[in-house]
Amino acid sequence: RKEVEQDPGPFNVPEGATVAFNCTYSNSASQSFFWYRQDCRKEPKLLMSVYSSGNEDGRFTAQLNRASQYISLLIRDSKLSDSATYLCVVNEMGWGKLQFGAGTQVVVTP
């Protein structure tokens, strides 16, 4: 079983619509969670950290569900520029290693 699992997609989303997807993690002791965005052939860029209480940054909302061991990302009012692969990253405290999900591809269409 993978440490961090994501639905690879692609999620085809009409412009202006809302899309949401999850990421599950296997280590219940994990403490830090992040969403990164990666465009084709580019480096991943931090989109947002995920806090226990959930957090919002503009059109993006991240949630953490410790009981079920998953985090989610919701994108409202999708823009064409939101098309990318979204990587779920989990920090397993004490292991000193970040675990990456395989990414969820989002394609926003006009």
Add this chain to the structure above:
Amino acid sequence: GAVVSQHPSWVICKSGTSVKIECRSLDFQATTMFWYRQFPKQSLMLMATSNEGSKATYEQGVEKDKFLINHASLTLSTLTVTSAHPEDSSFYICSARQGAGTNEKLFFGSGTQLSVL
């Protein structure tokens, strides 16, 4: 935000040659850096954890003699692909850790596309 510089951006080399990739944290000290490899349409795969002043920790299946990592200072880690072969062609990305615990963030270099002929 913090900046991590990686170069070269792309390399084309003949089979059998060695290629060195540099990763620098420009505005912070990084005791730990990571090296990843990414094949087309696949996720980043962690190759090794580079620790300043000590030996790198390699992931299972990664040949330490083939992928030499040096982290001689708090701002520089290098990855040398020795005797590169076509199957080593890939996108290599480094990252540097800033902060610790819940304040930890990871910043990535811009990646190096390696093509071995």
